[in-house]
Structures are given as structure tokens and as C-alpha cells.
Amino acid sequence: MKKNKSILTMFIALVILITGCNDEFLTREPEGQFGQPSLQTPEGVRSLLIGAYAMIDGSGLDGTADWNVTVENWAFNLASDDALKGTDAGDQPEQSFIEAYDFQAFNGHINNRWRSLFKGVARTNDVITSANAIEGLGDAEKAQIIAEARFLRGIFHMEARKMWRMPPYIGDDVFDINDVNSTLVPNDREIWPLIEADFEAAIAVLPDTQSDVGRPTSWAAKAFLAKSKMYQGWNEDGSANTAKLQEAKPLLEDILNNGPFSLVADFEDNFLVATRNNSESIFEIQYAVSSAADQASSRGMGLAHPYTDPWGCCGFYQVSQNLVNAYQTEDGLPLLDTFDANDVSPDTNADGTSVVTTTLDPRLDHTVGRPGILYKGFKIYQTDFVRDLSYAGPFFSKKHVAEPEGFGIGGWGNLTANNYRYMRLGMVILWLAEVEVEIGSLERARELVNLIRERASNPDSWVPRTIQGSDRNDFTVVDGEAAANYEISQYSTPWTDQATARKAVRFETRLEFAMEGHRFWDLVRWGIAAETLNAYIASESQHRQYMAGKSFTKGKHEYFPIPTQAIDRSFKEGVPTLTQDPAY
Template identity: 40%
Template sequence: MRKLLYPFIISCLGVGGLISCDKSYLDKSTYGTLDAASLANKNGLESLLIGSYSMLDGYSVGTTTLGSWSSAASNWVYGSIAGGDAHKGSTGTDQPEINAIEAYIPIPTNGFFSDKWKVVYEGVTRANIVLKTMPGATDISAADRKRIEGEARFLRAHYHFEAKKMWNLVPFIDETMTDFQVPNVKVNVANDQNIWPRIQADLQFAYDNLPELQGAIGRANKWSAGAMLGKCLLFQKKYAEAKVVLEQVYQRGVNPSGVKYGLLDKYQDNFNAATKNSRESIFASQSSVNDGASAANANYGDVLNAPYGGPFDCCGFFQPSQDLVNSYKVSATGLPDFDTYNTNPVTSDEGIAITDPFTPYSGTVDSRLDWTVGRRGIPFLDYGPHQGISWQRDQAYGGPYNTKKNVYYKSQKGTLTDGSFWASTVTAINTNLIRFADVILWLAECEAEGGDLTKARAYVNEVRARAAKSSSWVMKDGTNSPAANYKVGLYEQAWPDQATARKAVHFERKLELGMEGHRFFDLVRWGEAESTLTKYLQYESTLRTYLVGVKFTAGKNEYFPIPQRQIDLSNNVLKQNTGY
């Protein structure tokens, strides 16, 4: 259901009768414009709606190509690199725009911000075009009208949510401000209002009006709208309200196939193109390959993010930090250490040639480490043991680890990767925007903030119990023996106070969702960005010399600069964020 907007529009333009001499042959819409009348019907609205869905992955081709890895659905640059999960990787001179983001010195003319802005507001505009066109449609039922409006408003809310996380004060654009014939945001809308109420209203409408089941995988349903609404409420610290809706998703939510949402038995199946759209996937950006679209429907945003060398042809970016790796260390009881996990770090092979011996860390670790991070000597999917420095473009720069969650299996090359592209790293792996583990941990957060620490602990233990099962462990190739010393314990003892509960819940999100693009935005909404990232930089700068002297500035770095190009186009109606 992706990337169908432009072909549909072309078909709507009409070419008339090729041999007719009727004067009506001249009565046509201008080539290259949208004809509102021809789209004001059920088929037209569905196609326009697909056009809005198609922006979820942050990339679109057509008369204009929009987006790239700078606007990836995974938010790997803004959520994970800025959040301390990872370094840019590759080499210092490749994609230098990311260097400034990692060093917390972004500037308004950085092209990455402009790309992200254009993509999210293109998604907004496409959703608005659906809403603006719908009143003219006479062939749709009341049920379809509610559903289509619900989907369009859900998507509009999602794209505005992305903008809000990135820049805080941003314009909210609705269908009354959208010109059908010129699908671009009206840049003279001021960014002087808090748009959370507008986002919440759209999500509430979607939750109230979308069906529980949809006719196609990938469409938003009542429960994905409820999960997103709960997330919106959490970002506003409305914990009691969030709890009500998230409990409904937790207890009653079903996926498009009618299967009740739940955790998968195997943690790793959340990141495999062969097992996507599972009962754990509440809402995802859909990806497909080898479909005649020249990889335009693939997971293009993560194309740079795989090991470099050996069996991989691109590109060595997105390398996990030592801080993230150390976070997966556990005590004798299998529990994490929130405060001193960087003491006695996990052993790495940094600076050790592949021809020299290396023994992986023998201490106890959380099993999720080795489905999140590729490290030497541990099986890397079905490629055999990770080959350390020979799979890294510049280990001295990016570090000794590789990303893993967005990498295809060796056995999937050519079938679940796109053979028409310059690199095999364009895959059919979906980007999980919300999975059921998110909902569980959001509920844990609601309970921790509301004072029921017992319930909060039970929710966290539910997530940890999956990681404790051997089905979620990496095994040595060809054996049933664990590849590392895995131990994941449950919180058996009551948490003594709310501060401890908060630490446990927040740290569990780091472990469960590592490298999934959430960390920075979580730290900001919790008010923990300065303290956590200052400690991160103090530690990580001892390993990565380019981080020496880097500082997170409170009151500034919680948000990114408004793209200067957008300010210029608005004739300075848009105002820049503090400090830029």
C-alpha cells in the first residue's frame, strides 16, 4: 500500500481520446496538477491516503524526491546517536552533517534538519489533502467516511508528533491551511503555540472512530491510535489519562489479523523481515523489495547502517557506544546496575587485529545485548562469528561494535533485500514505530508516576521475562549452547521508593529499545537529558577522541534548530529555538 500516490495522480490527469476530434478533448486539467474533482470519491481518497502513509519511512520518489537517511523513520541520527546509544561510525568525513549532531553543536543550515522538516510536513500536507477532498465525495458510506478521516488524522498527528519531538515549537497545519494544488506547507504559519492539544485531539478522534480491525496490514486501527494517544499523553506527563487508554490497548488490542497483541517468544523476531507484522507490532513503517520500485519502497532510511567489509557492501554507520554495551552487564542476580555500569566495562577488541587472539567478555550480560550489538566472536545473525575490526570502516573512529537490529540475514540476500539497488542494505525490514513492549513499559511508567510501584515492577518483569528465556538468546553456531554468559533476572524485591522505580523503568527502556531511535526523546521528556548525557560524554570521550570537550547545553540541546531555509521561506514568521 506504499508509494502509490504519484502513479494514481498520473492516471487521474487523463489524456483524452487519442483520435477524437471532439472539442472536449481540450477540456483537461493542467498536466502535473491535482484535479480535486476527479479525486473526490472513494478510490481517489484511498489513493490520497496511501500517499500520506507512504511518507512514514521518510522517503518518497516522484516528481520530487524527498528525504533520505536524514529523515529515516527509525530516527537513528536524532534519537539514538544524539541519545548516546551510538556513534555516527564510518569515517570522520563521511556524512559530516551528523558529526555536529553527535557533538551537540547543530546549526540551522544543517541539511539533515531541512530534510526531516520537509518530510514530516509533506506527510502532514498529504493527510490534509485527504481531509480537504473528502467533503466532495458522495460515494462513500458513513463508516468509510469515519475510517478515512480517522486514518488521515492519525497520520497528521504522527507527523506533527515527529516535528514536536524534534523542534518543540512548530506550526500545526490543518486542512484549512493546505492548498490542494500546491502540496507544500504554508510556511507563514507561526510556531508560537504548543501544539500538543491539537495532536491529542487528532489521536483521540482516531481512537474513537477507527475500527479495531483493518482490511490491510499497515493501516492504523483503533489500537494503534490508542497506543499513539497514550504516548502523546505521556509526553505531556498526563500519566493518569495515559494509563486509561494504554490499559485498553494492553488488554483488548488486536493486530490487523485479529490476533491479540503480545510479546513475541523470541526478542529477535521483532527485527527480522521474515517475521514482521507480528502480534508485537502495533504500528510500523512498511517496507518491501524487488517490487519494481527500484528500492523506493525498501527501508531506505537505514541503508547506511550495516557492517562494512566481509560479506557486507555498505556502509559502516551507526556503531553502538561502549556506554550502551556496558548497560547490558548484570549482577549475580541478573539485574542491571543503573549507576556504575561503566565500571569494569565489557571487553572489546578495539585495536586488536583479526589475526590476533581475542576472548569475548565472560561476565554475565543481558541477552538483548547480542541482538542489539554486533561484537567480535559472537554469532552475527547467520554470518558466523562477528569479525571485529575487519567489519568496521575505521574502528579507531567509530569504535569496535556494529548495529544489528536493522541488518538482513545472509540467507535473505536477494529475496528480502532489493537486487536493483547499489547496496544490499535496502531491505524489507519494517521500522517498528510502536511495539507491544513499548506499551508495557509506558504502563510501567504510568504506575511508577502514579505511585503503584508493585504494578510498575510487574510490567517491567513481564518484559524482562522474555529476555530471560533461552529462545531469546544468541546460540553458538550449530549448537544449543549460549554464545555468552546470559543471565536476566526479575525484580523480586519491592522497590523501596519512587526514585528507584523511575530508575528501573527508564533503564529498562534503554535495554529493551536500544538502537531503536527513542533514547534522546525519552531523556528529554523525562528531564534527564543534561545529567545523563553529561555522564555519557565524560565516559565516552575517554574512548572517542573527537568527543573530548563536547558538552550538552541545558536549555538549548533538548531541541534541534529550526531549519534556516524554513525561516527564510516564512519571511521570519517562524522563530528560531533558544540558543541557535
């Protein structure tokens, strides 16, 4: 396969140069400290920037597993109502604790996510301080390098702020590569304004287009700035912070009305290798087909593949019955209040086809692997895709898996060329719909939601009906027939009730972005995590017995505890610089 020109594919040689054999677990080096001499030449600074990009996906972080730190955040999205840990009960018990809201400060997944984000922060600061210190960079290139580094620094801190109630912000003003104490910054302030400042600085310098795929544009910086404001758009009690939403609105409108983006006609094009970097994409994490010489691949998603051939590992990141049920429709519209009253059956007929005859949103079968439905062009999905049917049920995740043409190697790594669509136009549209609801423009919100639903209604994009052959890998596609009784329509009746409109927009957000690593944090930012997730536990535990007795505690489980290791390593003059979240 022809590889995209990607900044991540240049990372392997650099990680050897920068990280060497350093073992962070055996040193007192504080988190956020880069720990190796900077490369004080123009080419060295450019290489340092590439290394900072690589930390978006946690690449090159020694002493950890890739799935702890991947940008898709799937191991932490297990705390949502979309996903189950999957595999079997004994595999990766730390994920079982996350799924059960037993968040512990010594959990390795939580610790490693902290390490990866603040390693990324350190690299961006090293880029900025080095670019300012050396000679040989032209003014324009220096400004561009610093703007890209600030964009990345904003992302790292944003991801940290999503995870923790009060993480520190570490800027280049306190960063000194020669002073191990320079990054011991207290977590005693709200960091959202500093995150916004990084994105604003990036907007002022970054170009509208980039020649290198994977580098951010001013449009990407605007989108992430808008996202930071959307995450501040609700108070913890669920009431709207309309001032922040009003700040987000012009950014979102500018991207939608003036940006070079458009919704692709086929919903699935957002999840195929063949359609990476399409017209809907604002910022993608670039991956390439794996080979012995090229490991710039989605390693962090390696465990989250079906247990059957051709993947062979490992069965993590299965799908809840609750999410599958959410795709049921009546007269083409979602069942906002009653979707979970009846289950979408996983059973199949004698010929292997699904028994389900109720009407369904067609996005279901681009999001979820379910029995009797073609799975990414590999084979018809059956329950042999899952590792332990009695433990985590019959459904599996699908969006991140590459189609056959984009599949790299077999084995546990399952490295693929399927990019992660970190920011796409659909997000901008539904964020704008959220804003319009809260400021009272309900009809504009309905129009925006209908843009998303109109795209999903394109029959050319629906999964086709297939007939199983005599061999498990053999199937025939039936031309002109859909795999299920798909029915989806637009909201034709004017919206006059704000509460109903709000519910419709949030429900659409779940349907559109399910299993992409956003759901848990959407529930948190809306202030509805406790009520939603406790209702989910009551329902899902009827199918997954291991969930019985679990609960989500309001005011605590919206955020994770600061890792014990980070606090222990933050001591300065006998006093820890970092303080634990009072909820823990």
C-alpha cells in the same frame, strides 16, 4: 520471497503522478504546501491517502537523501548515548555536528526532516479536504479515510514536536490547495492538544482490526495518543506531570488488558523479516524485498549497514561503548549505577570467540554486533564489519538489519524487507510502569518490568555459540550452547524506594529499545538529557577521542533549531510567519 500485502508497495506509481519533477529548492512554495492539483475522484482520494502513508518514511521527497528523513530517526539518535555516527571522520559531516550537539539551523538533515514531516502534513490535509469535497465516497468510507489521514497527521506533528520546541500545527481548516499562503501558520502555540485531538478523532472511527497490513487500527491510535501524553508526562526540570500520566494510564491499561496483543516469546522476533506483524506489533512500517519493480523498502536505513559483504556500505550508526556496558549484569540484574565502571571488551581469543566471561543480558547480542558473536545468521562478527576501527570503535547496530532470507540487494542501498516496529506492546508495558512509579504503585511497576525481563530470559531466544570455519563466511552453530555467559533474572525484592524504581524502569527502557530510534527523546522527555549526556561524553571520549571537549547545554540542545530555509520561506507581507527557538 512472498511479499506482504502492504500499502507502501503501492506508492511508486503514485509518487511519479503526484510529485513529478517538482524541485522544491527552486520554488517559493512554503513547507506544508502540497503543490500539485488534487485527484478529485474517489480513486484519486484513495491514492492521495497512500501517498500520505509513504511520507511516514519520507518516500518521494525530492531533493533530499533518504537517511535524513527516515522514520527510525537514526541520524538524530546520534545525539543519544546509544549511538555513534560511525563510518569515518570525513563521511557525512552534518551527522558529526548532530553527534557533537552543534545543532545549526542550516544543517541539511534538520532541514530535510522538517520538509518531510510537513510534506506529510500537507498530504493528509489534501486527503481530508478532497474527501470532504468530492461525491462518490460512501459515508463509511469517507469517515475511514479521514480517520486514517488524521492518524497520520497526528504522527507527523508528533514527530515534529519531538524535534522542535515550538513547531506549527497545520490543520485542514487552513489548508487550501489553491492558496500558497494557506499553510503559512505561525508557531505561536503549544501543539500537543491538537495532536491529541487527531488521535482521539481516529480512535472514534478506526476499526479494531484492518484487512490491509499497515493500516492503523483503533488500538494503534490509542497507543499513539498514550505516547503523546507520556511525552507531556514530565516537566523540563524532570518533575512529573502526574495529570498527564494519569490520562495516559487508562489508555495503556486498555491496550494491555483488552487489546489483541501479547509479548512474543523470542525477543528477536521483533527484529526479523520472518516474524513481521506478530502478536506484539501494534503498528509497523511495512517494507518489501527490493527489486527493479518494487522499491517499497527501507531506503533510509541504507547507510546504516556493515561495511563488509554482503552489504558493502556504509558503516553508519555504530554503537557506543557506554551502551554495550549497560548490558552487564550482577546476579542477573542490571548495574543501575555502576554499569559504565568496567568495559565489555571487544577482544577475541585465538579461535575468534569473544574473551568476555562476565555475565550479560542476552538482549545485548540481539542489539549489538560485537566480535566473536554470530551476526543475524550471516557470519561471525569481527572488526572487518566497521569502516574505521580507530574512529568509531568495534561495535555495530543490528536490529534493523535483515537476516539472510530477508536480504534484498547488495550495494549501497541495502534495501531489505525488515519492517520497522514503530509501536509494540513492550512500549505500552514500560510506559505503564513509568506511570505506576510516579503515582506510587511501585509493586505494580515491578510486575510490569518483570514481564519484559521474563521474556528476555527465555534461553531458546539467546544467540547460539558458533565456531569459525576456515572461510570467513563459514561457521558452525554449537547446539545447546549460548554465545556468551548470559544471566538475566527478574526483580524479586519488593520496590520500596521511588527513585530506585524510576531508575530501574528507565534503565529497562534503554535495554529493551536501544538503537530503535527512541533514546534521545526519552532522555529529553524525562528531563535528564543534560546530566546523562554530559556524563556519557566524559566516559565515551576516553574511547572516541573526537568527542573530547563536546558538551550538551541544558535548555538548548533538547530541541533542534527551526531550519533557516523554513523561516525564509515563511514570509507573508514582508514578515516571517515562523519564529526561531529563542535558544538559538
